Amino acid sequence: MEAFSLAASLGGTEFGRPMTYQLTAALVQGLGGRIRQVRIDRLVAGAYAATVEVEGAGGIRQVDARPSDALNLAVLADAPIFAALEVVEDSQRRQEGDSAGAALLRRARDLPPMTVRRAGA
Numbered sequence: 001m002e003a004f005s006l007a008a009s010l011g012g013t014e015f016g017r018p019m020t021y022q023l024t025a026a027l028v029q030g031l032g033g034r035i036r037q038v039r040i041d042r043l044v045a046g047a048y049a050a051t052v053e054v055e056g057a058g059g060i061r062q063v064d065a066r067p068s069d070a071l072n073l074a075v076l077a078d079a080p081i082f083a084a085l086e087v088v089e090d091s092q093r094r095q096e097g098d099s100a101g102a103a104l105l106r107r108a109r110d111l112p113p114m115t116v117r118r119a120g121a
Contacts, residue, residue, distance in 0.1 A: 002068035007113075009075045021072040028077070032057055035077035038070040041084045048087055 005021050007013075018026060028035060033056030040050045050070035052063045065073075074081045 002066075002072060005072050006068070006075060009072065021069075021076055025073055025076040028054060028056070035073055035079045036060065037080045037082060038065075038074040039082045039084065040067045040070070040087050041082075043086065043090060048090075 005019060008015075008019075009021070015022075025035070033054055036053040036055050038050060038052050040048055042049045048067045050065045050067040052065045052070050052073060054061050054063055071081065073079070
């Protein structure tokens with residue numbers, strides 16, 4: 001679902017009602033805050049982790065997040081996205097390896113864009 005939301009935002013897809021990430025971004029803005037930046041900044045137990053930097057009335061706060069959630073918010077808030085060198089290097093190692101996950105990542109690059117249709121359409 002996170003990838004679908006990200007693809008929809010990047011593709012300019014609009015929904016009749018706010019989706020989760022649109023709601024979250026609107027709440028931050030409605031409270032007078034803004035998402036300053038997103039950092040995919042570390043590995044935790046083999047998984048990537050992110051930090052969303054939010055600025056509001058209470059100052060600047062660092063909020064722990066999953067990278068997929070952080071990327072969705074960054075796109076909606078037009079905030080810069082940064083990746084730590086450790087994360088980039090790990091990603092490259094995974095793509096070059098022979099693991100099932102690495103092979104899936106390599107194949108995903110060549111897949112056609114996803115299309116979602118209503119049932120019976």
